[in-house]
Amino acid sequence: MLLSAAGLWSQATLAAEPQVTEGFINASPAEVWRIFTTAEGYKQTGVAQAEVDFKVGGTIRTHYDPKGRLGDANTIVNEVLAYEPERMLAIRIKQPPADFKYPDAIAGTWTVIYLTPAGDNMTQVRIVGLGYTDEPQSQALRKFFAEGNRWTLDRIAKPYWPKCAKCVAEEAAKADPDTDTN
Numbered sequence: 174m175l176l177s178a179a180g181l182w183s184q185a186t187l188a189a190e191p192q193v194t195e196g197f198i199n200a201s202p203a204e205v206w207r208i209f210t211t212a213e214g215y216k217q218t219g220v221a222q223a224e225v226d227f228k229v230g231g232t233i234r235t236h237y238d239p240k241g242r243l244g245d246a247n248t249i250v251n252e253v254l255a256y257e258p259e260r261m262l263a264i265r266i267k268q269p270p271a272d273f274k275y276p277d278a279i280a281g282t283w284t285v286i287y288l289t290p291a292g293d294n295m296t297q298v299r300i301v302g303l304g305y306t307d308e309p310q311s312q313a314l315r316k317f318f319a320e321g322n323r324w325t326l327d328r329i330a331k332p333y334w335p336k337c338a339k340c341v342a343e344e345a346a347k348a349d350p351d352t353d354t355n
Contacts, residue, residue, distance in 0.1 A: 192302035192315050194322035197295055199333040202288045205296045206259040208329055209286060217332070218325050220249075229253055233264065246271035254283060262286045275317065278310040284318075298326060 215223035250268035282304035
């Protein structure tokens with residue numbers, strides 16, 4: 174058991190704690206919002222296909238297999254629960270893919286994505302998974318999303334990483350072979 178300022182915490186209390194993944198993207202909140210709310214943007218999260226009906230009650234349908242078809246058994250369907258433009262998006266998996274390892278554990282979970290301006294063209298992204306229980310399947314799902322959300326956030330951020338001066342010079346030299354970078 175763990176002791177907190179408020180008293181003893183049970184294992185069930187710990188299981189109910191949100192799963193949080195955070196990071197920074199060197200892009201404006203408007204650009205990061207575009208990634209999470211449009212079909213083309215959503216492909217930056219790593220999916221091969223996406224269709225977004227962005228409204229409360231709308232869906233975000235995705236597929237990781239480029240040979241699959243949106244609407245087939247391995248389509249992931251997220252429902253838009255709520256949003257505040259360029260600041261917060263709440264979604265839940267309405268339909269996991271047919272081959273998903275934790276279909277029973279997904280019920281009762283949801284995700285909230287927070288976007289916070291963090292300077293010129295920088296956004297802090299905080300992905301919060303909620304609704305986990307102390308059941309082994311739920312805890313395995315929590316671990317699955319902890320790893321998956323980290324991978325997704327890193328994938329989104331990578332194209333926006335600033336390049337060092339040497340890298341920029343090397344790219345310019347490759348584009349123009351007559352340029353001397355030494």
